[in-house]
Amino acid sequence: MSTIQFKEVNCKNCYKCVRSCPVKAISLKNDHAQVIEEECVFCGKCLQVCPQNAKSVKNDVEKVKGFADKKLKIYASIAPSFMAAFNLQDLRQAYSVFKKLGFTYIEETAVGASAVSAEYQKLLEKKQMKNIITTACPTIVSLIEKHYPELIEQMAPVVSPMVAHGKMLKELYGSRIKVVFIGPCLSKKQECKELEEDVLDAVITFEELEQWMKDENLSFDSTEEAELKNIEFNFNARYYPTPGGIIKSLGSPKKHNYKLMKFDGLDRCIEVLEQLRNDKVKDYFIEMNSCRGACLGGTCMNSENPGYLIMRERLLEYAHKSSLSHNTIMEYDREISLTKAFKNKSNSYIVPEDKIIEDILSKIGKYTKEQELNCGACGYMTCRDKAVAVYNKKAELHMCVPYMRERAESISNVIINSTPNAIFAVTEELTVQEANMAARRLFNLECEELQNRSIFDILDCLDILTVNDTKQNILNSKYTYLKYNVVVEQSILYLKENHMLMIVMKDITKDEKQNQKLNKVRSETIEIAQKVIDKQMRVAQEIASLLGETTAETKVALTKLKKSMQVEMGEEI
Incomplete structure (x- = not known):
């Protein structure tokens, strides 16, 4: 059993133990720290700095x-x-x-x-x-x-x-x-x-x-x-x-x-x-x-x-x-060997040629000396030291915190700017912190500087003020921005942990115009149908009226004919 043991479940990729280790005797495997016992000097610094109690x-x-x-x-x-x-x-x-x-x-x-x-x-x-x-x-x-x-x-x-x-x-x-x-x-x-x-x-x-x-x-x-x-x-x-x-x-x-x-x-x-x-x-x-x-x-x-x-x-x-000045050891004055033979226990650590180091660095976006920040966040003093550790399988590429942050921000920006929905990020002071490309296009703001501008300079929607005051979200509401002749389905979210608002809008202007056209057609169709119905009713009424008159005249004529025929036949009427 190792003298220092790690609890993988608690290890959170903070790299504090790597930074504190004076001989870099800690490797990262599957995002978990491990002591390299062949290199460890058991100073205990990793135990002292671990914020998650991952070591015992x-x-x-x-x-x-x-x-x-x-x-x-x-x-x-x-x-x-x-x-x-x-x-x-x-x-x-x-x-x-x-x-x-x-x-x-x-x-x-x-x-x-x-x-x-x-x-x-x-x-x-x-x-x-x-x-x-x-x-x-x-x-x-x-x-x-x-x-x-x-x-x-x-x-x-x-x-x-x-x-x-x-x-x-x-x-x-x-x-x-x-x-x-x-x-x-x-x-x-x-x-x-x-x-x-x-x-x-x-x-x-x-x-x-x-x-x-x-x-x-x-x-x-x-x-x-x-x-x-x-x-x-x-x-x-x-x-x-x-x-x-x-x-x-x-x-x-x-x-x-x-x-x-x-x-x-x-x-x-x-x-x-x-x-x-x-x-x-x-x-x-x-x-x-x-x-x-x-x-x-x-x-x-x-x-x-x-x-x-x-x-x-x-x-x-x-x-x-109780200090005494002599070195007498009365009880242990015996033949005991106190000599110690020390051993060379050094571990092979290969420093590869510059070309290999540069290839490793290029994989984390470091193509020039200027891009080597040497921030030490990964636990190594320089980016090149970290690259050598990667080569010796002591470190992993993604341990570079600035690179991973830049990559995450880049992916996040790609996602936000690729979505067709318009997005505004607004501070609690109701100033614009960020707006994606879809928002800029929707409201014709491509060339304008938006940061730190009041959101009400752009959007005249009182729901924004309501959400900021009440901290209650308003979801999937339809709103018309007359200034831009734009109709949107919007959600206004309060992000508690970030102390900001996020406004997400789906442009439904075309759908609304299409719906208006369809509604107009429907209205016109209904109107025509009503006119037809009314005309048919009039015709029916006129026909009914004519039928009534002709029926009455026919009755009178037939009655007269009946009587005359009876007279001719000598029948009593």
Whole structure:
């Protein structure tokens, strides 16, 4: 399992982790960040800057609980910064809490640091190295092994205090015990993971310890103090968590030719390593810490710590209180090797020829030097650095924020200006912010400057004022702009998030004119039909009238004829 883990679901393509990573050991795959473990120095900067909590640290608490469940003996090696972070006056105050968590015994890592300082002292006295780079920081070790391998020969070939103390504990109490380091450092987890010797079994950060104690309802507020074994060692080793702590632990070394220098902060350390690599610098004894403020600025400090200034004051007071001038290690005066062989772990990183870099840049619209903005939004200092990262499959083309924005705006403009609907964007002050080509054509505004003009200079529609006042949309209403002899079907929308109005119009002038013609034809047809009906009614009435008269005359005539015939036949009438 990786020391730093990413939650893909939370990664939002902000590239903050890429920008913050001093060695660019983060790649983007399918829009999600991934740690390149072969290049990572585990400084924890990506954890600190991630706004989405997309990264987490491998947690060993459950592993240590497992040791306790199996009734194994667990020894804690506690970093000197512990006293400052948790505001304790003496390590004995913490013993009862660790007992309740399942630990057998606790001891200061400063015991191991004292032995390491003794090894540094020997290197100074031998005067055989060009420069001596010393550190208790695994991040600095990884930085040199992976990114400055040519400086490995200038590293003091000595293990870290954590490893030294682990060796001592297992030598004294037996190899079957479990040793757990407690400290403020993320990279100690990686150092433990990479150990080839079985001298350390787990690493718990101050953050993890604090949470574990909360889960168990424990605190260091108790005044109960346990008796711890009195071990004599160089108490100046308690200064290790501060910048220059290694140098201070050397006391007053015999005269030597080395200039003693200290540097903290990864950027400054990288700057010094660059100079050591490129310049003929020699006779320096250099102490390095990746965190500003050394271990007191660790990335995994507990939440209750009061900040660097107070913690430094607490640590100095604690270290000074019991400081001794000698380097005797009574309990651990045994044959234990503290030598360390560093390895070249550099990863192949190919810088392609200029033509390939230019081809990559051209794919994101950068054809000239002037188009290379070098804004750093993608996480890389220059566009060319980013192109090299793309070539090495560490970055993706679309990580270029200005290009993607320009492209999005371009596509948006194409869509808006291609639509046949007229669109006006209007501010809450009712001034025109933008109008598309269809709007300009519809209202004969092609040659006019519209921005910041009042919308009422162009459109005399009171619905615009209504929507702006009420914030309620008016949709699909028909409106006639007599000034332009234009009829539109329009929707006026209030965009709350943008604090503006959008007016969308469909030109229905031709449809309206066609409808008017059809209506006129219909009216004329109805009128003609009515006239025909009226005429037919008159004719019918006239015919009816004539039929009535002729029928009456016929009746009279026939009646007379009937009577005359009856007379002739001698019938009585």
